[in-house]
Amino acid sequence: MSTTSHKTWPKLTSREEFRFLSELVLKRSTGDHTLVSVQDQHGGTTRFASNQIIQNVDTRRGSLSVTVAFGRRQGTAGTTDFTAGSVQETVARASQIARLSPEDPEYLPPVERQDYVTPPTARAETAAAGPARRLEYANEAIAQCRMEQLGAAGIVSSSMATVGVAASTGLFAYEERTEARFSLTVQAGEATGWGASAHRSIDHLKIYERTITAITKAKRGGEARELPPGRYPVILEPAAVAGLWSQLLWALDAKSYEKGTSALSGKLGQPIVDRRLTLRNLPLREDLLGVGFTTEGLPTVESSWITEGAFTQLSYDRFTAKERGVTTIPTLDAPCLSGAGASLPNLQELIKQTERAILVTNFWYIRTVNPTDLTLTGMTRDGTFLVENGAIVSALKNFRFHESPLQVFNRVEAFTHPVEAITSETGKLLVPAMALRDFNFSSVTRF
Amino acid sequence: MPNPNKDELAELVLKRITASGAEYGDIRFLDSRTQTINGEDRRIASIQDQQDRGFGIRVLYHGAWGFAASSVLSLEEAPRVAELAIEIAKGSASLAIEKVKLVDEPVHRDRIVTPNRIDPFTVPLEQKTALLLATMESLHRQAGIVRSRASLWARRDQKLFVSTEGSRLEFDLLAVGGNFDATAVHEGRFASRTFNTPYLRMGYELIEEANFLVEAPRLATQAVEKVQAPTIAPGRYDLVLDPEHLSLTMHESCGHPSELDRALGYEANYAGTSFLTTDKRGTFRYGSPHVNLVADNCEPETLAATGYDDDGVACQTWDIVREGIFVGYCTNREVAPNIGEARSRGSNRADSWGSVPIVRIANIGFEPGQATLDELLADVKRGIYIEGHGSYSIDQRRYNFQFGGDAFWLIENGKRTQMVRDVVYHGMTPEFWGSCDGVADRSHRRRYGFITCGKGQPGQSGWMTHPASHARFRNVNVIGGQAGS
Known part of the structure; x- marks a missing residue:
């Protein structure tokens, strides 16, 4: 199989086809309002473990969703079958549900026609990539690990999707989106090292760089020492920072805020983290995975959520936004956390200036323990090290932590420029690596 | 054009796999219907009825796997997907160190149907939404409850599995579940109490026997008691x-x-x-x-x-x-x-x-x-x-x-x-x-x-x-x- 396969990949729903399809749905619907959306996706994943391919998959899935409303009664039906008969049946099913539904006091008609920014959501090289390209990249990582007599486990994936939203209000949005991902866990006996990347362009996965990072961590991970639980200064690599911040982002919901069931209730406008930190949404950044519009057809917008440490923006559903007179609903599809003032160029510089700290590559299985103060727990994973006098001196057994981001991000000592951060349980963010004081490691595991 | 016959598609696909020199292959057709009704704070927030239909083809070639799948069920798409699965398996084989060898299994030809007393998809929607609304009303009758949720879920999977070894298995499987919760606030804290039916392969009788309206007042009372309860000493x-x-x-x-x-x-x-x-x-x-x-x-x-x-x-x-x-x-x-x-x-x-x-x-x-x-x-x-x-x-x-x-x-x-x-x-x-x-x-x-x-x-x-x-x-x-x- 050559890397420039001559296969013709299935053609996904084009803008013109989506316009035809949406007009057909809108014409068939007798509802007061109708919303139609399509996600037509083709992609695949090459998965490897113990230096060989264990799964190699390729899936094409088209999904059509129709929401019909009569007054305040609404229903949604979906199908993966785009044939005329199925489309007709889906409209009928949504209509039948709507007729039988109770009135929803929070119902709002679909949004009207919008103007959209056009983020760089699709890259031709990713759209053209098929299983051969994925296999080539997997082989590159595996070969590096084999040379070092280490074990590689990971994935290379790529996908292309066309996404459209249209409504009886005149709303029409359509865009192409591509995405490629690479992640690698290198095993050296008991020790593991990890690296990951995600980008709209498969050319930007940095396979070699991430592989070397994971190999280096795995090789350093042998003979891990056990330190007792306790509070330690830490250096959190970007993936670890992203893991904690992702939990904080889910607490921004406006309705929960108003009902008093959010850890942030009552804190709008107040400082919640170190005043040097600002969280913005930057949908036009090429190194994030921003989109042009939401599933409801709302345009994504650049916005500031935490500004110089203060909580400045709630995440609104359309009903709550209307109740509060919010006319532009901010989105959080492309988060970027940055620090003001002196920041270090990279992680290596942060390590160099550290007298003693625990370096955390990544967190795993982060879950809320106490939603009232946003206490989280989780485990360190795939590279936990002791740093002394500006250098890594040994590997450490993994810790469990108990911390609230609302507390720990008020104990910031230093940070780098924001860089790409991907975790297995969250999306992609731009965040800095950070040095923090008194991080609470509550127990140690056996490896 | 009516959907092509699945057995004919399976025969077409499996013949191609066998002709490729692969040692094993199978095709799974699955037509899933999922109904989800979500209530939130005394309202029905969404009702969704999703049909998810497609097929997946597995190929084991020289000890390595390939898999391709599509939601387009047609005489043109099935061979394309089969050829893709074969090509992917050949690619995997090029990096294989240890070859996959499947352990034996007798050939099975069977049909499996979930026994049920009440097909959840025949229960009137109004009956389901009325149950969720009444449950949430009951929860909110308890002073101190500020939020509630209630939901019902049902799934039917109609599946056909056919392998190059001769197995042919048909399935008509049901699964049902439901739950509700109440959240109370007290002195700046909040706490929730949740009632879950198990998810089981049954009909709607699972929901009827769960007695949401009997359980709701107890849950609401306990949510309030929970948020006011003393904290435990470690x-x-x-x-x-x-x-x-x-x-x-x-x-x-x-x-x-x-x-x-x-x-x-x-x-x-x-x-x-x-x-x-x-x-x-x-x-x-x-x-x-x-x-x-x-x-x-x-x-x-x-x-x-x-x-x-x-x-x-x-x-x-x-x-x-x-x-x-x-x-x-x-x-x-x-x-x-x-x-x-x-x-x-x-x-x-x-x-x-x-x-x-x-x-x-x-x-x-x-x-x-x-x-x-x-x-x-x-x-x-x-x-x-x-x-x-x-x-x-x-x-x-x-x-x-x-x-x-x-x-x-x-x-x-x-x-x-x-x-x-x-x-x-x-x-x-x-x-x-x-x-x-x-x-x-x-x-x-x-x-x-x-x-x-x-x-x-x-x-x-x-x-x-x-x-x-x-x-x-x-x-x-x-x-x-x-x-x-």
């Missing part, structure tokens, strides 16, 4: 755990480590590996002699009891832990030979037509003991009784865990007394199960399970049921749920 406590709570503890600390693909490193980059390495099978003390954990994919109504798995292997019953000793794994036809087993345990399942089947946790259940719940409580001087699911987290090899719960009561001098809050217990898996000194009898047995068990890349949701009776654990480390604890 320390060592005896725990008595209810079957719903145990379903999660078993799932995380026994279910996942007993997946053989994890033990072999297949999930090293995502879900993790397992402390139950293959050298431990038959000798490792996983728990006390009271601990008997049995995988039973044959028990009617349970989620993994589908007759056959997605390898076409008949469902079975086997031991995972017998009298505290780890003895068995969940396997598929690919990994079973790695532990010298001549037959798969039939635990290979995919979550859709577009996903490749992977080893999933079986219906692992905790075998009942001899005690009554009162007898378990009677022998506790200072302990905590825990119901339901709360916060949970475990390391990637499944040693270091912590679990919360949905509701907690102090046990004082053998009696369940007042509610407490912020209970989180922490432990190491073998020590925790080693501290089990009593299990309630079969009359206390309940079946809870999951439809959202995450594993695999791309991620898939696994379904399985974990029956249990109440059980007692001695001297467990309760750490409390505040920051800094």
